[in-house]
Amino acid sequence: MIGEEDRRNHRRMQVQGEARMTWRSSGESVAVRLEDLSATGCAFVIQRETDPGVDVSVVVPSPDGRLAGLERHGRVVRCDAVDPADGGGWRVAVAFDTEG
Template sequence: MIGEEDRRDHRRMQVSAAARMIWRSSGESVDVQLEDLSATGCSFVVQRETDPGVKVSITVPSPDGRLQGLERHGRVVRCEPVDEAGGGWRVAIAFDPEGES
């Protein structure tokens, strides 16, 4: 049987990095813990539930001042509890195509 990872057009890279999610409608932002990243999306853990379809931006600072950090716009495609103990929400984002905002 083909697993979800095998059906993807772009491989996801497992990461552990601090990032920031910004709700584009309000400008409110929160710190998140990035878990994976690909050319078309990412997932992370956040302490607040977010509805699918919500437009957000994600920023990941560069660890090297000579390189620009990552900033992408997208929309929430999934938001699931991390565990039953209230460990936050795992959110998946699909990035907008380049040039779209």
């Protein structure tokens, strides 16, 4: 059986850093702990649950002031509870909108 990682068209880079997620319907914005990033999506940990299907924006600041940060719109595809032994919260996966 092919694992999920093997089916992806774009490799995900494991990253650790701060980012911001904004719910596009309300404009509310929160800090998140980024865990991985690819051309088509990302995953992060947030301190409150959010529903799959919700439209969001994700902003990842540039680690170098000479480069622009990343800002993408997308949709929550998964939100799973994180074990309290691992810090708690919710692990959220976002699929970025295709640009066209």
